[in-house]
Amino acid sequence: MRALAITGMKRDSALPDVPTFAEAGLPKYDAYFWSGLVAPAGTPAEVIAKLNTVLVQALNAPDARETLMHQGLEPAGTTPPQFAAFIAGEVERWGQVAKASGAKLD
Incomplete structure (x- = not known):
């Protein structure tokens, strides 16, 4: 099997010779x-703060x-507000x- 492209906007460190979809001609593809x-x-906020501290240290x-x-994973410890904004x-x-695709639930 041969990888054709990486779905993110930058190459994967585990597959450095595999281009991104953008490099392969699909510049807006980013998943x-x-x-x-x-x-x-x-x-409680203090529990979240402690969990975040320990996780970022790890x-x-x-x-x-x-x-x-x-x-091929890129660890990025952030703060709880930063992560909440990312999720949003x-x-x-x-x-x-999903809306643009016209997909419907059956």
């Missing part, structure tokens, strides 16, 4: 994997970063895509 830790609504540990980067942007972005 990527992301993950994050969320907590139930109403979780993501910044050299061995963890190296392992993740080797798997993703909901807006993919909501527009």
